[in-house]
Each structure stands twice: as structure tokens, then as C-alpha cells.
Amino acid sequence: MTAVVRRRALNLRRHGWSIGVWLLLAVLIGWYVLLIPRFGSFQIASIIKNSLPLVYLAIGQAVIVITGGIDLGAGAMLVLANSASATLMQDQPFLVTILIGFGIILGAAALNGFVGWIINVSRVPDIVVTLATSFIYSGLALMILPGPGGGTSAGFRILFTGSDDGTGTSFGFSLGMLLVPVVIAAFFMRRSRTGLSLYATGSDLNAAYLSGVDIRRAKVIGYAFGGAMAGLAGLATVAITGSGDPRFSIGANATLNSVAAIVLGGVALTGGIGSVVGAVAAAIIVFFLSPILSAMGIDPNTAQVVQGSLIVVVMMIAGLLALRRRRAK
Amino acid sequence: MTDALLETKAVAKSYGSVVALRSVDLTVQPGEIHALLGANGAGKSTLVKILSGVIAPDSGTISVNGRSVTMRRPPEALKAGLATVYQDPALVPDLTIAQNLTLTAIDEDAVRSRLTAMGLGRLDFDAQIRDLPLEVLRLLDLARALAHDPQLLLLDEITAALPSDQAEHVFGIMQEWKEKGRSVLFITHRLAEVLSLCDQATILRDGRTVAQVEPRQSGERGLVTPMLGEVAAELEAATSRVISQEAPINLATADLYSGGKVNGISFELRAGEILGIAALEGQGQDRLFELLSGDRRPDRGEVIVNGSPLRARSPYDAIRRGVVLVPSDRVLALLPKRSVRENLAIPLYNRVQRWLGLVGDEDTRTNKAIERLSIDTRAHRQVRRLSGGNQQKVVIGRWLANGFRTLLCFDPTRGIDIHTKRQIYDLLKEVADTGASVLVYTSELPEIPLLCDRVLVIYNGRIVHEQDAANATEEVLLSAAHGLEESA
Amino acid sequence: MTVADLPGVRRQAASMRLLADHPLWILGGVLVVLIAITGAIRPSYLSFSGLRNTVLLAAPLGIMAAAQTLLMLTGGIDLSVAMVATGAAYVAGNRSPSGALIAIASGLLVGLIAGATNGIGVGIFQVNPLIMTLAMAAILLGLFTSWAQTIFTGSTTVAPLIKTLGGGSFFGNRVPYNALIWVGVALVVMWLLKRTGLGRITYAIGDNPIAARLSGVRVWQVHLVLYTLAGLLAALAGILIAGRTGAVDLQLASTFLLPSVAAAVIGGTSIFGGVGSYSGTILGALILSVLNSMLTFLNVGQAIQQVVYGLIVLLLAWLYAKVTTER
Amino acid sequence: GDGASGDGGGDEGPWTIGVSNTLVGNGWREQMICAIKAEASASGVIDEVVVVNRNGGPTEQIADLESLISQGVDAIILNPTDREALNSVIEEAIDQGIVVVAVDQAVTAEGAYVVTNDQVAYGRLGAEWLFEQMGGTGNVAYMRGIDGVPADTDRDTGFQEALADFPDINVVSEVFTGWDPSTGASQALELITTQQIDGIWTSGIDYTVVDQFAAADVPYVPIVGADNNGFIAQLIELEGDGLVGAAVTNPPAIGGVGASVAISALQGENPDQEVILTPQVFDSSEQGDLEGLYDADQQVGWSTYVNIDPYTSYEAADVATCQGPGE
Numbered sequence A: 001m002t003a004v005v006r007r008r009a010l011n012l013r014r015h016g017w018s019i020g021v022w023l024l025l026a027v028l029i030g031w032y033v034l035l036i037p038r039f040g041s042f043q044i045a046s047i048i049k050n051s052l053p054l055v056y057l058a059i060g061q062a063v064i065v066i067t068g069g070i071d072l073g074a075g076a077m078l079v080l081a082n083s084a085s086a087t088l089m090q091d092q093p094f095l096v097t098i099l100i101g102f103g104i105i106l107g108a109a110a111l112n113g114f115v116g117w118i119i120n121v122s123r124v125p126d127i128v129v130t131l132a133t134s135f136i137y138s139g140l141a142l143m144i145l146p147g148p149g150g151g152t153s154a155g156f157r158i159l160f161t162g163s164d165d166g167t168g169t170s171f172g173f174s175l176g177m178l179l180v181p182v183v184i185a186a187f188f189m190r191r192s193r194t195g196l197s198l199y200a201t202g203s204d205l206n207a208a209y210l211s212g213v214d215i216r217r218a219k220v221i222g223y224a225f226g227g228a229m230a231g232l233a234g235l236a237t238v239a240i241t242g243s244g245d246p247r248f249s250i251g252a253n254a255t256l257n258s259v260a261a262i263v264l265g266g267v268a269l270t271g272g273i274g275s276v277v278g279a280v281a282a283a284i285i286v287f288f289l290s291p292i293l294s295a296m297g298i299d300p301n302t303a304q305v306v307q308g309s310l311i312v313v314v315m316m317i318a319g320l321l322a323l324r325r326r327r328a329k
Numbered sequence B: 001m002t003d004a005l006l007e008t009k010a011v012a013k014s015y016g017s018v019v020a021l022r023s024v025d026l027t028v029q030p031g032e033i034h035a036l037l038g039a040n041g042a043g044k045s046t047l048v049k050i051l052s053g054v055i056a057p058d059s060g061t062i063s064v065n066g067r068s069v070t071m072r073r074p075p076e077a078l079k080a081g082l083a084t085v086y087q088d089p090a091l092v093p094d095l096t097i098a099q100n101l102t103l104t105a106i107d108e109d110a111v112r113s114r115l116t117a118m119g120l121g122r123l124d125f126d127a128q129i130r131d132l133p134l135e136v137l138r139l140l141d142l143a144r145a146l147a148h149d150p151q152l153l154l155l156d157e158i159t160a161a162l163p164s165d166q167a168e169h170v171f172g173i174m175q176e177w178k179e180k181g182r183s184v185l186f187i188t189h190r191l192a193e194v195l196s197l198c199d200q201a202t203i204l205r206d207g208r209t210v211a212q213v214e215p216r217q218s219g220e221r222g223l224v225t226p227m228l229g230e231v232a233a234e235l236e237a238a239t240s241r242v243i244s245q246e247a248p249i250n251l252a253t254a255d256l257y258s259g260g261k262v263n264g265i266s267f268e269l270r271a272g273e274i275l276g277i278a279a280l281e282g283q284g285q286d287r288l289f290e291l292l293s294g295d296r297r298p299d300r301g302e303v304i305v306n307g308s309p310l311r312a313r314s315p316y317d318a319i320r321r322g323v324v325l326v327p328s329d330r331v332l333a334l335l336p337k338r339s340v341r342e343n344l345a346i347p348l349y350n351r352v353q354r355w356l357g358l359v360g361d362e363d364t365r366t367n368k369a370i371e372r373l374s375i376d377t378r379a380h381r382q383v384r385r386l387s388g389g390n391q392q393k394v395v396i397g398r399w400l401a402n403g404f405r406t407l408l409c410f411d412p413t414r415g416i417d418i419h420t421k422r423q424i425y426d427l428l429k430e431v432a433d434t435g436a437s438v439l440v441y442t443s444e445l446p447e448i449p450l451l452c453d454r455v456l457v458i459y460n461g462r463i464v465h466e467q468d469a470a471n472a473t474e475e476v477l478l479s480a481a482h483g484l485e486e487s488a
Numbered sequence C: 001m002t003v004a005d006l007p008g009v010r011r012q013a014a015s016m017r018l019l020a021d022h023p024l025w026i027l028g029g030v031l032v033v034l035i036a037i038t039g040a041i042r043p044s045y046l047s048f049s050g051l052r053n054t055v056l057l058a059a060p061l062g063i064m065a066a067a068q069t070l071l072m073l074t075g076g077i078d079l080s081v082a083m084v085a086t087g088a089a090y091v092a093g094n095r096s097p098s099g100a101l102i103a104i105a106s107g108l109l110v111g112l113i114a115g116a117t118n119g120i121g122v123g124i125f126q127v128n129p130l131i132m133t134l135a136m137a138a139i140l141l142g143l144f145t146s147w148a149q150t151i152f153t154g155s156t157t158v159a160p161l162i163k164t165l166g167g168g169s170f171f172g173n174r175v176p177y178n179a180l181i182w183v184g185v186a187l188v189v190m191w192l193l194k195r196t197g198l199g200r201i202t203y204a205i206g207d208n209p210i211a212a213r214l215s216g217v218r219v220w221q222v223h224l225v226l227y228t229l230a231g232l233l234a235a236l237a238g239i240l241i242a243g244r245t246g247a248v249d250l251q252l253a254s255t256f257l258l259p260s261v262a263a264a265v266i267g268g269t270s271i272f273g274g275v276g277s278y279s280g281t282i283l284g285a286l287i288l289s290v291l292n293s294m295l296t297f298l299n300v301g302q303a304i305q306q307v308v309y310g311l312i313v314l315l316l317a318w319l320y321a322k323v324t325t326e327r
Numbered sequence D: 001g002d003g004a005s006g007d008g009g010g011d012e013g014p015w016t017i018g019v020s021n022t023l024v025g026n027g028w029r030e031q032m033i034c035a036i037k038a039e040a041s042a043s044g045v046i047d048e049v050v051v052v053n054r055n056g057g058p059t060e061q062i063a064d065l066e067s068l069i070s071q072g073v074d075a076i077i078l079n080p081t082d083r084e085a086l087n088s089v090i091e092e093a094i095d096q097g098i099v100v101v102a103v104d105q106a107v108t109a110e111g112a113y114v115v116t117n118d119q120v121a122y123g124r125l126g127a128e129w130l131f132e133q134m135g136g137t138g139n140v141a142y143m144r145g146i147d148g149v150p151a152d153t154d155r156d157t158g159f160q161e162a163l164a165d166f167p168d169i170n171v172v173s174e175v176f177t178g179w180d181p182s183t184g185a186s187q188a189l190e191l192i193t194t195q196q197i198d199g200i201w202t203s204g205i206d207y208t209v210v211d212q213f214a215a216a217d218v219p220y221v222p223i224v225g226a227d228n229n230g231f232i233a234q235l236i237e238l239e240g241d242g243l244v245g246a247a248v249t250n251p252p253a254i255g256g257v258g259a260s261v262a263i264s265a266l267q268g269e270n271p272d273q274e275v276i277l278t279p280q281v282f283d284s285s286e287q288g289d290l291e292g293l294y295d296a297d298q299q300v301g302w303s304t305y306v307n308i309d310p311y312t313s314y315e316a317a318d319v320a321t322c323q324g325p326g327e
């Protein structure tokens, strides 16, 4: 029977892309280590903590895209959460900032879940609704925080960066803050029934519905989860920078990076395929490619070209692999 | 008499201006296998979707065990004791089998034992649905439905995609269900199955219940007459056609090999000939059709069209040489959101030279195809709204509108009602009479003598048997298809 | 079965069905309402010059959105249109001293090359269009930034003819020249989509690429042609924008990217391909143009502008979906 | 240089300068980087300029700065995305003996050199010129930059200061151009065609605004812009057509000033911790000065106000070629 397929081969195939992306990240960082005069805990801390916002954003984007949507408002949500938290947390003690942090995450989840609900009832394509919300979120951010400013507690900054001023050499906290959400998201998506129902919804709406999945609920959950991660990204931003910045362009840039990261990480924009684990490595690559290329002595304009070409080449490889697989089938 | 297990009264459903169901009455008693019959588009699948909570009826009542029920979502139907195997697979393609089961909260072991009984015991539950062949998915769907231990099992054309050996497993399960005192609602276009298996049959025509009969008493005619109404067809015997040995060879293959699935196939197909291919599932017939239609290149050997080799990079090259394909899966072939007309006309524009402007006789060509196939165009604005049978006609009609020399049909009558089947047989013969060649793979062996002139049986990627179709009995074909008789 | 079959779906009234058959009427109605609201905010807007401005500003957007429409119909998208437009405008500005026609031709060449490259990436190498064009935008930005300092130094003021085409008007300064070009583009695009084999195939690919392939369509050829065409349209739009602004820089058209997508979407083109029309996109572009004027006249901060813009786009899309989603 | 950072800004060169910028493809920023490179070359004591340039906010810039520290540069010149957010990284760099110069916008980090244009004065000087030009009365269109960005806020402060002295001046329209020329062009066209406007203050989106008068066929009104080559050209060429305007300098050559400050700090010369350049106003009544500023061979967005005494030591042409040491 053709259906009997060896288990190991399958798993490698399914996770091969994630593994490849992590390898690419390792190679790039290895290269970077060779290029710079010193490599130590300062550099490790720098890489981990600074990529947190994009990593979170990419996890959220991955979940939403796997569910069959796309969130063009993710970056704007980051900006909104960043602006709101910086405004609320200023001059507050650590415990209060933590509470505010949870409040922000819940609020972001609720707001984005509401967006998922709107997509359900309006039947307007995700990309359009979230394009609109990207403007709305940015406007709200600017209303809350009219210009850069605000602040947070030192403890809150330590939580994400390991240092009370956001820069330093200890990376334990950042590593924890990187791993915990990744592990949670990965387990949620792969092991829980709800997570599987998100995959199912993105993979085949009809089959999912016929299998008894509540596809509307799945969409709301996907968006709420994505919103929570974007909220967390906003919190990480306030921890790293110690302030809020309501600029529209920051959000737009972050959104594009998150989309690039998940695609590079093997999440198919058609939904149902990919994993958050691959997206995490790709997010770090997308975030750090620019400094790494500059360390290689590449002129920044050329670096821009290299970065774009690299993404295209990687995606071409993905396309050719898929073609070969189809041929071999 | 006790309460009926299921009773629907005056169920109606419209999609915009298309009326799918006008008034359906259906009564299923406990412990019976009940056939739901009707021509394509009669409304069978629509009724099934209503009974399984996928769509809501516009009006009418449904009661289970005498209690009226409303089912707004599929899980509610399951709770009421109704489990369905839909016409299209309901498994999520990007998840593994195990994940699909987790998703629906179904015990793996229960499914596993069901599958073992169907001869699929070695199925790897970590395999992705996407990688599994259609028949396996159908059986998996069935095993999953059974795991709910339903009172009523609804099977919408489950046997259409199954080769005969696996269909037997399904029949066994239907019997088992009946013996347990449960019931099965069975939809099929294969009347032989109805005659041998079903206790009752409800027949729909144009969305209305027109008859309830006992098939064993009424016989085939008793089923067909109400089903088709005025156009009730003659069930003709095989017509023998004479193919001149001088007729040019339109299509031939020389020792084709491909990926271990096709292992040295050579045959010749002459103008005017209808050549049947019979095989059990997974014997390389799908790969053979891919090679012939230019979708894939052989590892070794050649496809020869009109005497010269076909070195196709894509189906286009084959089409240009007059070799066209009607694939098995309509989903592969249709433009669901476009109109019937556009679906028919698409191949006219596969050449860059014709991109600027429209072909002058596009309308005539498409109208002719619509007429010749009597495609029901009520829902013509979007092909996805047509019933399965009419969709299939559109796929065939496309090539009539375009023109061809050799027609490759992969299971062209899958899921097609008996009347339409006749139409397709006649059409293929007509096409052959005008000098085209037809190669048909069919999963329904009884079709072969009705349709073909000659038949090849393929086993394990090789031709193991060849004979005149007119005398090809099901037994002979089946034993050859099982590889029991090595002859060429 | 589709989502439209799912429960909770009500049947439409006859009047709704009439509108559903003519969704463009709704867009037209929305446009009129928006014009009226804008006129209420600034009465002088309801004049020849006010309406001329609307068309003048909508034309490049409409042309860029034509590129987007063509690609969205195939299930694709072009996120490089703004950068292609900018690059084309930059080259046209830079080559202006050699004469307007040479300048325009060089600008279009940029679109041709960038578009064809996108087409090769998407069509032949199967790169996801979103990623291909996003990367193309990054690549072009990098290239043009360094070229601005090397091979494209010198003037970036555009030739008078381009200025006239992009910003001038005739007929007593009432009809913009760029509107004429837009009409020309619109006729060609609508003809392509409705009356040619290429149009048929474009819809087919967006609806079901496998079916198209099995019908003998070589999908990569279509992608190549359409992405190239999109590149040319984007370049043309960029040159017109340059003509209107009179001079070019490397951020010239960046603000056009999201509206180009929004115009097509508001106009009823499905982001998933297979459904839509350019006439809808035209109305979409006009609506966005009026919306921009309205926001300019509102005299409010950017915060409120962004919220209002987002809400209106959302409500428009919702209204459109509500009426046209067939049940 | 030799990779030996951390041992203080000793007095032996050659040194390496790192540059952090977060806006790609923006003409002003590009020229700023070119000025840094030119000054580094001209000094003869710098052997490499490492630029990290990408679009982003404080998070990206912190990463870039930390990367520059890791690369062992001897000095960092940054155009900061935020006044406060970068402080700890900057202080970390200073602790390691790296000279840090913030240009264009200030940072509050202890020990960082700050080189800025006085944005409050920019807003005030231009506004004062404009209001006087209008005879102290009339309608002004106020075309700002990006809401919430410090430079815009500072300029607004200056503008409001000036406005307070002219009670008969009416701000009839306040719009945000997003510092985007094509947006500014659209808004200007809408404004001048739908209401009586007697003067326009722009936050540096100037030449495309001027172009709209011709498109709309409306007589020019006094206009304030920045030291953009394209605007200067218009002030010269359109004088005969009645264009009156003033260019308020906001020179990207400030990058060169920053480089010069960094180099003196590296050489142990203890330059001033803070350099604030006061904007100059060049108006169309002094055509001679304008002609001195104009460079026909340069792009519209280019500022020819490149030599800033006593800081810069390069030739204007060095900025244009945009090459750092060893390139």
C-alpha cells in the first residue's frame, strides 16, 4: 500500500525547512563571530534581546497565517502596545508595570480577536481588514502618545533585557523570554486540539468545517493569539528602548519584516503549512542581516540588494525543492 | 411499526435563484440499507449536507427517532447519531492522520481496528493526508465516521472513487451496520450496488422525492424510470464497432518507464478506436496518463503521437499534438468561479498567438459543446454551483469545443448518473467514429464492454492482459487485474 | 462546498440581488456620497477645479492599481509597484535633459526590466509573489540609492512635456492630461480583461492554476507577461507622478503602495484571484482620491486622519462584501 | 581601524567611524552620510567608514549601535531615532572609549556629542519671514512634516512663537505631508484651488508645492521652504513670474560637522559637547546669494549649503561623489 511511508523520512521532510533555516542562522552568526574582534556575552545578549520584538511578531504572524489569514496590522499593534505601555508604565513600580504588561497583552488579544470576528462576519478578506486596522491602530497609538516618550520600570527592562537600562552582558532573561513564548506557541499549535484546529482552518476551510471544527472560533483565536504576541512585542520594545514611539513607519516596517520572516521560515501564505519554530530563526535572520552584512564591509545600499536577493534565492530553492518533491512523488 | 430512525418532511433549500431541493420526504427505518438515488443535480448531496448540519434547510422538518431536531453544525448531527462520509474528503490535507483524529477527538485505536478490517492495517498515522491517495482517504473518512458509532451512516458516493476490491469492504461494513440494527443511507450511481445491497430506495428528481421503492422487487428499470422521468434511457447492450487495422495509429507508447510505477508499457491506439484500461487502484494507471498527457516525462521509452515522438515539457505540447486529458478529479480541471462558457473556452487561448483578441467562433464552439452534452446551465455563472455530473460534462466539453485527435479519459464517469453516463458513452463513440482515438481508464469494470473496443489490464505498471472489450467479463478482468494471470 | 454554503447565511431580498448583480452601482453611490461630504466640508471643492484635482490625483493611483488588479486577478500581488514607479520616475527625471521622449522611454524600460524580473521569479522559479515583489522593492531601493550617487547623478527635474502630461490640464484647465492617459490605459486594460484570450487566461490562472495548466496554458508565460505589464504600468504611473510633482526623489511614490492595493480591493477584486474587474478599481481609485481630499480639508491631526481612513476603508469593503457575497 | 577599541580615543590614527542611520533612500539622509564620508576622507586620519543603514525605529538602531560597538569602531555618528531610547547603548559605547556624536537630532546621553540644527529657530525664522512678507495679515497654509516626530514638534513650537506675534495671520489649513513630496504636492493642489491662501509655510516639502501653482493656474503666493536645490532653482527662475519665497537652511552637511567633531574628539581636542547650527534664511530678494547656493548639476533634493565653517574641511564636490576613505 502506498500509504505506508517510513516515519523518519517524513519527519525530516516536514521539519527539514525549519532545520535549514536554523542552520542558515547558525552560519550567519558564525560568520559574524569571525568578523568582529570580540564575541562574548555582550554580543549574545545583543542578538537575543534585540530580536525579541520581531520574533514575537513573527510568531504571532505565523499563527495567523497558518490559520489562513494575514495580519497587516501586526506592526501597528506593536506600535500601539508600545505607546500604550510606555504611557501607562512611566514612573510605576515593577509590580504595577507587570500588571500593566498583562493588561496590554490581554487588551491586544481582545482587540485583535475582535478583528478576527470582524473578518468572520464581514467576509472581507483578511488582508483588507488588517490593512484598515493598521491605520486605525497607528492612529490610536498617536492619540495615546503624541510623540516619543513615556517609560517603564527598571525591573520590567531587566525582565526582557537582563539589564535595568536595556543594554548589557547578561542574556539569561532574554533567552528565557525568547524560549518561553516559542515553546508555548509551538506546543499550542502542534499538540493542542485548538492549535490543530487553527492548522485545519488554514489548510482547508471546508474539510475543517466538516470535521466539526468551529472555523469562526479558530479565526478569532488565531487573531487573538497574534494580537497577544504583537502586544508582547510592544512590551519588549518598551523594555529595550525604555520608551514609546508612535511612528507609523515603525509599524509598517515591522509588519513587512514579520511577513518576510515567516515566509522565509517556511510558513506558506496559503495557510495550514509551516511552524513557528522556523519562523523564529528566520525572524532573527531578517533582523540581523543588516548589521551582519555591514560587518562584512558591504556598503548599506548593496546590503539592501543582497538582503533582497538572499530572500529571493532562498525562496527559489524552496520552490525548486517543492517541484522536485512533486516530481519524485 | 416503531418510530422511524430518520424522517424528513418537505425539506427545501435554494441557493439564490437555483432551487436545489423543492420538497424531500425521506424515511429511514432502523436496520435497513436505504439508497438515495437521483440523476446528477437531483439534490442528493444537498440533502446529505442538511442531514449532517453543514447547511440549514430553508424549510421542512427533520426528526430522528421521532424527535424533531435542528442541526446547525456538523457536531450536532453527530450528537443526533448521524455520521456522514461526504462526497468530497473531509480530512485536513496538511495535517497527519493522527492529527486529524485528535482534531475530531476520535480514539485512534477504534479507527485503527476499523482500518485493519478494511485491509489498511499498516497505514502510518503520521502520514500527511496530502500524500495519501483518494481511496485511502475515503476509507479513512469511513473509519472515522464509524468511530462515532452512529445510528445512521450517510455515505455520499463513497464507492465512486473506490476500486472494486475496496468497495467490497464498504459493502461488508454496510451489512454489519444493518445486522446491528442500525441504518445506512447510501448514495451511488451504480445501480448494481443498489440492487444487491439496499432494502429501500428513495428516488429524487429535480429536488423532489418522486418514489420510494424496494429495489429487489422493482429491478433496475423500476429505479431508472422515476429517476430520469421522461428521458428514461434504454439500457442497451454493447455495440461492437469494427476498427480497421489500416487506420492510422494516433497514439502509441514504446516501452515506457517512470519512477517504478510504469514499468515498460507499450501499446498502440488507432484512429477510431476506444481503448479501455482496467486496473486496480495504484497500478500505475494515473502515472501512465500523466505521461501521455505531457504532464510528466518518462524516465525511459517514448510516447509517440502520429508517428513521431512526443517530448512534452507541459500538457501544452501534448495538446498541440492533439492529445488531451479529462482528469479524474474535477477539482483539478475546473475554474470554479468562472462561467461554464469560460471553462469551455480556456484551451482555445493556451497559445500566445491568440492572447490578443478572442477566437471568432468561440460562442458557436461553446454553445455546440453545451448542446451536445446537454449541460444543465441553470447555475452557469459559476461552475462551482453545478452538480458533480454537470461539472464533469464541462470538463469533457472543453475538449469538444477545442478539438483533438486523441482523448485521454481518466475515470470519466466517476460519480455520474446513469443517464449522463449513457450520454458520455454515446459521445465517446461518436467522437471515435469521426476518426479520433479514445483511451479510457475506468474503475467500473462493467463499463468496459459497454464502451470500449479493446481493453488492456494493467498490473504493477505492466500490461498483463489484452482482449476484445465486447467479451470482457468482469471476472476475467478482475482476475487479470489482481495479477493472477500473467499474459500479454 | 464553499463558505457561502455555511449556515447562518440568510437569503437576499430582491433589491439586494439587483445590487449584487451590479456591484459597481454601490461604488458609484459611495463615490457620490463621499464627494458630497467633502463638498460639505469645503464647498469650493464642488467646482471644476476641485473635481479636476480629484481626477488628477486619482489617475496615477488608478494606473498603478491597474497593475495591481491584473496581478491580483491571477492570485498574485505586486508590492514593488511603488518602488518601480519611483525608479522609473527617477530615471525619467535624470534623462530629461536628453528630451522628454527619451526620458519616458528610459523610465518605462525600468518598469520593463523590474517587471520581467518579477515575472521570472514568480512564473519560472515559483517564488511567492508577495515575497518576490517585496524583495524586488528592497533590491531596487538599494540599487537606486547607490546609483543616485554614481550613474544617475545630476538633474532630477523632469522635462516640461512630462510635467504637462503629469500635472497639466487643457480645455480651460479643466481636463487633466493624465486623465487622458488614464482613459487610454483603462480602455486597454478593460479590453485585455474582457475581450482577449489573455484576459480569459488571467482569470483562469487566478481561479485554478492547475486547471489552466491542464488546459495547455503555460502559466509561467502568463506570469511573465502580466508582471512585465504591471511593471510598465507602475513605471508609467511613476512618470506621471513625477510630472505632477515636477521633480523626483527616491521616496516619490512610496505612499502609493498601500492605496494601490486598497483601490483594487475596494473595487471588488479578490485578493485570491479569479474575480474582479478594472472598472471597479477605477471607482476604488476615485474613492480613495476623494477620501484624501476630505482628510486634507478636515484640518485634523494625523492620528484622527489615520483612524478615519482605516474605518472608511473597512466600512467600504464591508458594504461591498455584504452586497456582493453570493449566497 | 586596528580593531583596538576600548582603549580610549588615543591620539594615534587612523581610526574607523561607524555610522548608524534608519531611513533608507531618503535624499537628505543620503547626503548626510555623504558629508560624513567626505569629511572623513578629507581629514586623512580615518581609514574606514562603516555604515549601517536600514529602515527602522529605536529597536533596530540599538541593535545597529551594539553591532558597531562589537565591530570595534573608534567613533559612532548616528542620526538618532529617539532622544532617550538609545542612551544606555550610547553610554555603553562611551564607556568603551568610543566617541559618539548624535547629528540632526539630540540625545540626552551623558558624554555624547550633539550636533543639531536649531529646529525651533527653523520654524520661527521661516514663519517670521513669511508673516512679514504677507504684511502681517492673511491666510496661511501650514504644511507640517510627520505628527509626533520631535523635529516636527520643535518646528511647530517655533512656528507658534512667530504666530503669536502676528495676530492677524490666520492659519486656515494645517496638514501633514509626512515629508513626502508627492503627498505635499497633492495637498497643496487641493489647498490652493479651493480657498484663498496668501502664504504657505512648508516643513521642507517645497519644490513640489511650488509646481502646483502652475498646474492649477493660480498666481504664486509667498512660500517658505528649505535649502533644497530644486526650490532654490525655482526661487531664481520663477522670480520673473512672481514667485517670492525663502529658503531656511537645514543642511544635511550637518553630518560633515558631526564627523569633524568626532575626529577632533578622537584627536583629543575636546570639541564642544554641543553644536547647534542656527538656520540661515535666504529669500528671493537676494538673488545673488541664491545663485551662490544653486548648483545646476545637482538633484532637486540636494542641499548645496555644504560648507559649514569652521567645521567642515571638504570640497563641495567631495560630498557629491560620496566616497569614504579607501573607496
Ligand SMILES: Nc1ncnc2c1ncn2[C@@H]1O[C@H](COP(=O)(O)OP(=O)(O)OP(=O)(O)O)[C@@H](O)[C@H]1O
Pocket: B015, B016, B018, B019, B020, B021, B038, B039, B040, B041, B042, B043, B044, B045, B046, B047, B087, B379, B384, B385, B386, B387, B388, B389, B390, B415, B417, C002, C005, C327
Ligand atoms: N453552493 C451552491 N450554489 C448554487 N447552487 C448550488 C450550490 N450547491 C449545489 N447547487 C445546485 O443544487 C442542485 C443540487 O446539487 P447537489 O450537489 O445536491 O446534486 P447531487 O444530486 O448530489 O448531484 P451529483 O450526483 O452530481 O453529486 C444542483 O442544481 C446544483 O447546481
Ligand SMILES: Nc1ncnc2c1ncn2[C@@H]1O[C@H](COP(=O)(O)OP(=O)(O)OP(=O)(O)O)[C@@H](O)[C@H]1O
Pocket: B306, B319, B320, B321, B322, B402, B403, B404, B405
Ligand atoms: N492531422 C493532425 N494530426 C495531429 N494533430 C492534429 C491534426 N490536425 C489537428 N491536430 C490537432 O488537433 C487540435 C485541433 O486542431 P484544429 O485544426 O481544429 O486547431 P484549431 O483549434 O483550429 O487551431 P489553428 O487552426 O489555429 O491551428 C490541435 O491541437 C491540432 O494540433
Ligand SMILES: [Mg+2]
Pocket: B044, B045, B046, B087, B388
Ligand atoms: Mg452529489
Ligand SMILES: [Mg+2]
Pocket: none
Ligand atoms: Mg487549425
